Structures are given as structure tokens and as C-alpha cells.
Amino acid sequence: MRSAVSIAQVAKHAGVSVATVSRVLNGNQAVKELTRARVAASVQAMGYRVNQLARSLRTDESRLLLTMVPDIGNPFYAEIVQGIDSVLQDNGYSLLLCETGGDANRERRYFDLLEARRADGAICLDPDTVQQALHSHGIGFPWVACCEFDSSVAVPYVGIDNRAAAHEATSYLISQGHTRIAFVNSDTRFMYARERLCGYADALAQAGIELNSDYCLEVDSLNFSAGRKAADMLMALAKRPSAVFAVSDTLAIGVMRGLQVAGLQIPGDMAVMGFDDIALAEQTCPALSTVRQPMRALGEQAAYLLLKQLDDATTPVTGVVLPHRLVLRESA
Structure with missing residues (x-):
């Protein structure tokens, strides 16, 4: 079994310091583009994987986001989740898919992950979970309501009319x-x-x-x-x-x-x-x-809204309403 590649090995392969590799992996812009490309090539060549647990202990950031759905088997949610995941992956985050099943105990466990900082934020697609969160006080983590929302409450949302x-x-x-x-x-x-x-x-x-x-x-x-x-x-x-x-x-x-x-x-x-x-x-x-419903776009917009909150907690709360379309086939 192949042993894990260390950051020091990546640094030696790229001909740079460990500190430089660390800066590249953490998205620090104070690195020359040529150096950044060389480090990226070494990371790819050696199969280096970031230890997210160790990283979260250092930075108080897990790079893990929750997506709560009532029923994983419902194809409507599957396409939205694909949209969410594509945006999160492009931005260096991982997604944890959480099936709530309308179970208050499951919902509470997922909220506990967020409150314990084992995840950085959440996108809620479960109407039950959204209603619980909208009417709760003191929720201290970033989250977005997707599909089910209340425009009168100061929570970012995405949906249709x-x-x-x-x-x-x-x-x-x-x-x-x-x-x-x-x-x-x-x-x-x-x-x-x-x-x-x-x-x-x-x-x-x-x-x-x-x-x-x-x-x-x-x-x-x-x-x-x-x-x-x-x-x-x-x-x-x-x-x-x-x-x-x-x-x-x-x-x-x-x-x-x-x-x-x-x-x-x-x-x-x-x-x-x-x-x-x-x-x-x-x-x-x-x-x-x-x-x-533009399902994939709903997921993508929800992910963008959540990432905006994570980048800047003072970002004004916004809601996004996407267009629907009537599709006529044989049944009507």
C-alpha cells in the first residue's frame, strides 16, 4: 500500500520551501505564478492530498459544507445536489450529503456538526429543516435556503416563483x-x-x-x-x-x-x-x-450564495428567484 505523500516531499520535488507549498495550498496570492504552477504540477505528479482534519485544526475551517435533503432517492434533489457539488469542488470545498427524512433528531445532529465547527455552513433543501431553522433563534453558522424559503426572513435563498x-x-x-x-x-x-x-x-x-x-x-x-x-x-x-x-x-x-x-x-x-x-x-x-425548475442552476446559485457568506460575513442577505418554464409533452 502506497504511503501518504508529505508536504515536505512535494516541496523537495518542486524545488521550493515547505512554507511556499503551504501558501499555494492555502490560496495565498503572494506567490509568483510560475512558482504556483510548479507547485501545482508537483502536487498532481505526486498525488498529494490535503489533510483536511489537520488543516481545520490549524485554521478553524473545515472546508466541509452540508447539504440537507429530505429524500436522497428523489431525482429532483439529485440534480440540485450535482449543481451544488460542482461549484463547491471548483472552490476547494467538500460536500457532505445529509438525508434528514423529516426526522428532528437527524436534523439536530447535523446542526450539531455546524455548531461544533466540524462543518463551515449548510444548504437546506428539506422544507422541514428550513422551517425549523427559519423559526429558530441564535443560529450562528452560514446557511442558505434552497427551494423552500421565506423572503421576509433575513436568510439568503434561491428558488422560483x-x-x-x-x-x-x-x-x-x-x-x-x-x-x-x-x-x-x-x-x-x-x-x-x-x-x-x-x-x-x-x-x-x-x-x-x-x-x-x-x-x-x-x-x-x-x-x-x-x-x-x-x-x-x-x-x-x-x-x-x-x-x-x-x-x-x-x-x-x-x-x-x-x-x-x-x-x-x-x-x-x-x-x-x-x-x-x-x-x-x-x-x-x-x-x-x-x-x-432549473434544478442544476438552483444548486449552483445556492452554493454561490453560501460561498459569499463564507468569504465575507457582512455580505448583504440576498434572494435569487430563477425562471421556470412550461414543458408540454403528451400527457396534457
Whole structure:
């Protein structure tokens, strides 16, 4: 087994002092470009790896950032995490992916890592975690709310205009002649769920369509099985809707499967609209019409916001709202 390369060995290989190698590795700009390139070449040639634990003990900086997600298996979060990781890697940070599962004890353990300075900051994608953090006092570490946020609270955030996106999706269904449109939502404790419900209601009101409470379903998660249950609820209605709009693609795909098992044709018997535009959306049969969130860009912007805080704690709090897009396929 190959032994670890020391910083002294790198210095000897590059023909410079240990102090110079250390300055290069720590991003010190007071090193000539030619010397910096020579040290970088030696680091690459010898396979030197920074001992992050030792570094954190010296600098009180771990170079480790947490990303908290409720469900690692949800493809929506996977693409956002890829965007976060690409930016962090380019800036010399490592990412620790933390699945919270809506478990308060897990969330507390992750917060403990931050408070103990074993990680430098966090990006929160879990609505539960975001809500807990937004309403907590005395949080002393840098963090960014991604997707779920509250613009009235002084915390950097990145997301989309959920209300406008839901309005656009519902208006499209109305333009296709649908007046009986069901809405499959998740927990309205969360901002995105409330905002999407408002957008749906706005579009109905604008078209002069009365909101039917029987068509407003709330399920306990965003996954496929919750969508299947929602389909059963729709099938049990005395007067079925002609279209359904779900607040996530995984929900919408579950709805489609449930309707197909019940013998309905999509979109002939019931049109289906999703939200997110995960990769699987265009692979379903029929392909799913949906609202596209710029998932990778959401992750990248969240990472940039967090890095700004780490570079300068006095950086003004900002929020970034990215554009959404309606993607029309076969299901609606």
C-alpha cells in the first residue's frame, strides 16, 4: 500500500520551501505564478492530498459544507445536489450529503456538526429543516435556503416563483378546454405548497371557474406511492375531473400509473400535469407535461450564495428567484 505523500516531499520535488507549498495550498496570492504552477504540477505528479482534519485544526475551517435533503432517492434533489457539488469542488470545498427524512433528531445532529465547527455552513433543501431553522433563534453558522424559503426572513435563498408557475400550468389546462381540474398538493405548512395552491386558485378565478374543494387533494409525501393513492381518491369522486395538476413529477407519475391501472386513457380521459421536469418525466408513457425548475442552476446559485457568506460575513442577505418554464409533452 502506497504511503501518504508529505508536504515536505512535494516541496523537495518542486524545488521550493515547505512554507511556499503551504501558501499555494492555502490560496495565498503572494506567490509568483510560475512558482504556483510548479507547485501545482508537483502536487498532481505526486498525488498529494490535503489533510483536511489537520488543516481545520490549524485554521478553524473545515472546508466541509452540508447539504440537507429530505429524500436522497428523489431525482429532483439529485440534480440540485450535482449543481451544488460542482461549484463547491471548483472552490476547494467538500460536500457532505445529509438525508434528514423529516426526522428532528437527524436534523439536530447535523446542526450539531455546524455548531461544533466540524462543518463551515449548510444548504437546506428539506422544507422541514428550513422551517425549523427559519423559526429558530441564535443560529450562528452560514446557511442558505434552497427551494423552500421565506423572503421576509433575513436568510439568503434561491428558488422560483411558485405561484406564477402554478398559475401558468393551470391556465394552460384551462386553455385546452378543462374546467374540472384537480390539484394534488403536499403539506401546506410549506411555502411552496401554499404558493402553488394560490397559483392554481388564481388561474381558476381568472377564468371564472369556481374552486371545488373536492378537487383539492392533500397527500402526505411527494413520492410515487402518494400519487397512486391520489389517483384512487380521484377515481372515487362522483364527478371525476378531466385534468389533474400535481405539485411534483413523482406525484404526477404515480397519479398516471393509478389512472392507467384503473383503465383510463391519458390524456383522453384525464390529462395530467406535473411540476419539476425530472429526467423521468420525458421517459413515461405518455411523456409528462410539467413545469420545469432549473434544478442544476438552483444548486449552483445556492452554493454561490453560501460561498459569499463564507468569504465575507457582512455580505448583504440576498434572494435569487430563477425562471421556470412550461414543458408540454403528451400527457396534457
